[in-house]
Amino acid sequence: MAHIFVISGPSRSGKNTIAKELLKDRTLNLAQAITCTTRPPRENEKNGVDYYFLSSSQFQEMIDNDGFIEWAHVHDHIYGTSKQEFAHLLESGKNVLLVIDVQGAHNIKKSYSEATIIFIKPLHAQELEKRMQKNGFSEKDIELRMQTAQQELAQEPHFDAVVVNAEGALSSAVKSAKTIISETLLMLD
Numbered sequence: 001m002a003h004i005f006v007i008s009g010p011s012r013s014g015k016n017t018i019a020k021e022l023l024k025d026r027t028l029n030l031a032q033a034i035t036c037t038t039r040p041p042r043e044n045e046k047n048g049v050d051y052y053f054l055s056s057s058q059f060q061e062m063i064d065n066d067g068f069i070e071w072a073h074v075h076d077h078i079y080g081t082s083k084q085e086f087a088h089l090l091e092s093g094k095n096v097l098l099v100i101d102v103q104g105a106h107n108i109k110k111s112y113s114e115a116t117i118i119f120i121k122p123l124h125a126q127e128l129e130k131r132m133q134k135n136g137f138s139e140k141d142i143e144l145r146m147q148t149a150q151q152e153l154a155q156e157p158h159f160d161a162v163v164v165n166a167e168g169a170l171s172s173a174v175k176s177a178k179t180i181i182s183e184t185l186l187m188l189d
Contacts, residue, residue: 005118021174034049034085037051039079069107118159
């Protein structure tokens, strides 16, 4: 039976980068749910690949029609996982990988208590700010994201597992996440 894994953590913690590496490991049998968002695409992001980019009215219509398994306001935009996408992945027989914010992770855990929620964090909170600066975020955006990050970092104890993604140690973080997923799958067999 398919299992649900959630990768979560503050902005720029490396969630998506770690997820991409996990998806390459065929032994984990993972398929990632693509998140819907109202934020505009960044350079090199493609609709239906990186996110489903929706207008605010399209997103609200899906909320009104109970179209999400989870959704949340994050950094002045709305993000969510569609029920249709989630159901399709569960039916595929693959283990479902969700890469979502901390609020969403808690919502998934409430609805699917058997889900494994993994918290990705930097070694030091200042690493997040440096990554945002390096990626060209505005000072206003950095300030907003760092305030949110402090609240999210405080949620670490409520996760099933924690992976530290220290600057320059991505391979170690990926290895830790793979170990958590592999050991969980072994326990389920």
